[in-house]
Amino acid sequence: MKMSLKTKTLIAVGAGGLAAYLAADWRYAKLLATNLPKMPFRYFV
Amino acid sequence: MPDYDVVVIGGGIGGLSTAALCQKAGMKTLVLEQSDRIGGCCSTYEVNGFNFDVGASVVEMPGAFEELFRRLGMDREKYIPFVEVDPIYDYCDISRGVRFSYPTSVEGTAEVIARFAPEEAKAFLDFAKKFTPIIAGLVDSFFYVPCMSFLDSIKLVIRYPQMIKVLPMFVTTHQKVVAKYFKNEDVQASMAFQSFYGGMPPDLCAGLYAIIGLLEHEGIYYPPGGMIRIPAGIQQAFEDLGGETRFDARVVRVMVEDRAAKGVELWDGTEITSRNVVSSINAKQLYMEMIGREHIPWHVWRGIRSMELSMPCPMIYLGVDYEPPLVAHHTLNLTSAQVMNDYWSDYYLKGKLYEVNGKPEIMGLISWASKIDPSLAPQGKHVLTHMGLAPYNLAGDDWDRLKERYIDEAIATIERNIIPDLSKHVIYRDMATPKDLERMLLHPAGAVYGIQTDISHMAVFRPANRSKAIRNLYLAGASTHPGGGIPGVLAGGIITGGLVTKDNG
Numbered sequence: 001m002k003m004s005l006k007t008k009t010l011i012a013v014g015a016g017g018l019a020a021y022l023a024a025d026w027r028y029a030k031l032l033a034t035n036l037p038k039m040p041f042r043y044f045v
Numbered sequence: 046m047p048d049y050d051v052v053v054i055g056g057g058i059g060g061l062s063t064a065a066l067c068q069k070a071g072m073k074t075l076v077l078e079q080s081d082r083i084g085g086c087c088s089t090y091e092v093n094g095f096n097f098d099v100g101a102s103v104v105e106m107p108g109a110f111e112e113l114f115r116r117l118g119m120d121r122e123k124y125i126p127f128v129e130v131d132p133i134y135d136y137c138d139i140s141r142g143v144r145f146s147y148p149t150s151v152e153g154t155a156e157v158i159a160r161f162a163p164e165e166a167k168a169f170l171d172f173a174k175k176f177t178p179i180i181a182g183l184v185d186s187f188f189y190v191p192c193m194s195f196l197d198s199i200k201l202v203i204r205y206p207q208m209i210k211v212l213p214m215f216v217t218t219h220q221k222v223v224a225k226y227f228k229n230e231d232v233q234a235s236m237a238f239q240s241f242y243g244g245m246p247p248d249l250c251a252g253l254y255a256i257i258g259l260l261e262h263e264g265i266y267y268p269p270g271g272m273i274r275i276p277a278g279i280q281q282a283f284e285d286l287g288g289e290t291r292f293d294a295r296v297v298r299v300m301v302e303d304r305a306a307k308g309v310e311l312w313d314g315t316e317i318t319s320r321n322v323v324s325s326i327n328a329k330q331l332y333m334e335m336i337g338r339e340h341i342p343w344h345v346w347r348g349i350r351s352m353e354l355s356m357p358c359p360m361i362y363l364g365v366d367y368e369p370p371l372v373a374h375h376t377l378n379l380t381s382a383q384v385m386n387d388y389w390s391d392y393y394l395k396g397k398l399y400e401v402n403g404k405p406e407i408m409g410l411i412s413w414a415s416k417i418d419p420s421l422a423p424q425g426k427h428v429l430t431h432m433g434l435a436p437y438n439l440a441g442d443d444w445d446r447l448k449e450r451y452i453d454e455a456i457a458t459i460e461r462n463i464i465p466d467l468s469k470h471v472i473y474r475d476m477a478t479p480k481d482l483e484r485m486l487l488h489p490a491g492a493v494y495g496i497q498t499d500i501s502h503m504a505v506f507r508p509a510n511r512s513k514a515i516r517n518l519y520l521a522g523a524s525t526h527p528g529g530g531i532p533g534v535l536a537g538g539i540i541t542g543g544l545v546t547k548d549n550g
Contacts, residue, residue, distance in 0.1 A: 009344075027390060028218050031249050035501035041348035042506040044513055045328070 012043035049075045051545060052309055052319040054296045054335075057085030059522035059534035059541075060325030061279040062113050066542025067323075068288040069117050072549060075317065076280075076288065077309065079295035082273070083280050085486050086493055087531060089271030094423040095364040095473055098272040098430055100482075100493060102412035103130060103374065105257070105265050106532035112189060113539055117282055125278035127266035128417055134261075135373035136235055137463045143231060146373055151177075151262050162229040172226045176256050180263075183211055183256075188536045191544060192526050193509040214255070216500060220247035220382055222255035230381050237382040238410075241434065242530050243498035244355040246389035247382045251500050267374065269418045275531070295487075299324070299331070301340045305516040321517045321545055325538075328496060328508035328524035329354065330489050336515065345514040352502060355529060356393070357479035357491030361409075361431040361455050364473030369413060369427055369464055376411040378462040388434070396440035398454070407455035409433035411463065426472070431455055437479040437490040444478035452476055494529030495522060503528070510541045511548070519545055 019036050051067045053060045056078030068074040082088055086100035104110070107127060114121035132146040145161065147154045151173045159166035186204050191197055202208045214222060219240040227233045239257040240250035268274035280290055298310040299322055308318035324331045332341060332349045341349070388399045388408065399406045415427040422428045433455065439447060452474055460467050479491030496502050507526050512518035521541040523529035528537075 025218065025221070025248070027248055027386065031499060032501065035351075035499070038348070038351035039501050039506050041344055041351055042502070043348070044342075044345045045332075045348040045352070045508045 008044070009040065012040040015039040015043075047308065047318040047320050049073050049317065049319040050549070051075070051321045051323060052077065052317055053323040053325065053521075054299075054309060054331075055079075055085065055325035055522060056083050056276065056280070056290060056292075057325055057522060057534065058087055058276055058279065058531060059525075059538045060323065061276055061283060062535055062538025063323050063325065063519070063521045063542040063545065064288055065113070065117055065279055065283040065286065066539065067321075067545050068283055068286040070546035070549075072321075072546070074283075074288045075319070076283070076290045077294040077296055077311070077317075078290065078292050079487060080485065081292050083290070083292075084273050084276035086488075087272050087275055089273035092475070093364065093473055095362075095426070095428050096271050096414075096421040097362040097428055098412065098414055099477070100358060100360060100432070101272050101531050102410075102414065102430060102432065103265050103267055104275070104531055105261055106184070107264065107266050108184065109188070109532045109535040109539070113279070113535060114282070116539065116542075117286070119282050119285075124282050125268055125275055127268055130265045130267050130374040130417060132373045133265050133375065134235070135371065135376045136231070136379045137376055138379040139462060139465070141379075143379060145231075147235065147262075149262055149264055154262065158232055162232055165227055165229045165232045168226050168228075169232070173259055173262070176259050179211060180256055180260060183208070188527055188532075189539050191510050191540050192504040193511060193513070194505060198505060211253070214252040215503065217252040218248050219245075219250040219252055219254045220386070222252040223247065223258075223382065231379060233382050234379055234385075238377060238380070238385065241356075241385075244494040244529065245497065245499055246386045248386040249389070249499055251498065251503060254498075267414065267417045269420075271414065271418070271421060296335065299335045299515075299518065301336055301515060304340060304514070306518040321519065321549065323519045323521055323541060323545065325520070325522035325534075326487065326524075327354070327489050327492060327522075328352070328520055330487070331520070331524075332514070341514050349508075352508070353497040354490050354492035355494035355497050355523070356434070357437050357482060357488075358493050359433040359435045359451065359479055359491075360477040360482075361433065361452055362473075362475045362477075363429040363431070363456075363471050364422065365427050365429060365467070365470040366425070366472045367427070367470050368425075369429060369467070369470075371411070371413050371416070371464070374413055374416055376413070376463055378408065378458070380408060393434065393436050396436050396438050398435055398439075398451075405454040405458070407431075407433055407435075407451065407458045409455065411459065431459070435479070437483075444480040448476060448478055451478070493523070495524030498528050510537065511544050
């Protein structure tokens with residue numbers, strides 16, 4: 001099944017679900033806060 | 046017509062296992078190794094009759110080897126014989142008078158724990174009872190299958206519905222899983238340090254790694270002749286199938302046309318064309334140095350640049366003139382989980398060595414390989430290796446300057462905590478600093494586990510086994526799914542070998 005870049009981007013951003021779950025350990029939180037914005041880009045590597 | 050069907054960059058376990066599976070499928074395969082020795086981190090070198098393992102010191106999850114050789118239709122025992130290591134660990138802190146060893150047996154380990162923490166023995170059995178049934182399914186469903194996309198993740202859960210129960214372990218920390226089951230500080234320490242096998246402290250490592258402390262009780266093994274027997278055995282199987290290995294063949298560029306890999310260029314300008322290229326080197330190094338910005342879309346480039354390298358492991362090699370007073374293949378200075386976490390944030394990330402009362406305390410794992418195989422040292426003598434924790438970049442210092450002092454401090458630490466008078470018996474000493482590992486093995490910053498292993502670099506967020514940016518390019522080794530360590534890179538090789546053969550019909 002071929003997906004467009006836009007669809008893939010939406011899926012990758014949908015990192016967001018993980019962020020919500022995790023939001024619901026300060027060093028771990030700091031690691032995640034630093035990395036969450038980068039995760040949608042990592043999805044494409 | 047291309048010279049080969051598959052060219053593999055790197056003769057470590059990940060590259061060799063991928064190559065063997067491709068050759069088994071009838072593809073003409075070539076492995077290119079930059080050094081004159083097979084195995085990368087999993088290798089052995091000899092000096093003055095002492096044989097030292099370069100990095101990796103033991104085999105965990107031997108099932109990964111059985112899986113590889115089953116797929117090759119070959120007998121693992123013929124190529125890589127194993128001897129069981131039991132007890133699996135000895136934990137020691139002579140300054141507190143604490144010492145205990147864990148045998149392979151789960152019940153035996155519970156008995157050991159009961160001697161100093163009776164309430165924790167039942168907790169250990171409960172932990173084993175809960176996770177042992179999950180491990181087998183988890184390994185089969187997560188370990189040997191690709192996890193490159195959202196759809197792959199969905200397929201994992203469909204194939205193994207129990208995965209739903211395990212998912213919280215991906216998003217919690219190793220520390221929290223251990224703390225949930227164990228309250229005694231020494232028991233916690235014995236179950237928490239395995240996070241460093243993923244290259245992270247317990248409070249930053251994914252909770253999934255907490256099952257390593259249980260997995261080890263399925264048996265850990267050592268190959269007589271040293272760890273080099275493992276890559277040498279896979280290489281032999283690969284060549285028996287008709288594969289070809291070249292040494293001193295450093296690849297400097299992956300040839301790319303229209304975003305498709307066409308082959309590789311060696312350091313001497315030789316070009317080798319192939320239908321597929323498999324890279325088992327560090328993924329950042331592959332994309333940023335061997336392929337280059339011009340072939341990679343901006344959003345992929347940004348993802349690659351954002352990835353963090355794993356920690357290095359400084360290795361100390363000691364030849365001693367007596368049988369050391371140890372009881373296990375692996376001995377660990379007992380260090381609380383909290384100290385491991387504080388070390389990481391207060392020292393490691395600031396480029397400093399750990400200190401206690403102003404004195405350097407060199408944390409690490411001691412391996413005594415000649416206990417299992419006395420032929421690794423001259424008669425009456427023994428080999429010890431020390432796998433340490435220290436940063437690549439040192440604040441105000443340099444590894445080439447620090448090297449001898451680091452060995453001195455490590456020996457002093459071992460004398461304080463584990464082996465009194467060790468220094469009187471050392472007749473050979475050397476070490477591979479993170480810089481040496483970078484120079485010898487070409488691991489950028491000495492990163493032995495490739496890319497860092499935290500939740501933001503796992504599964505779909507880790508460099509994919511089949512490149513998403515370049516056609517006909519595949520990744521194996523520690524940088525890709527499922528990750529570093531011998532079982533991880535072997536499983537990655539099985540996944541990537543499967544993808545290459547499937548894609549080539």
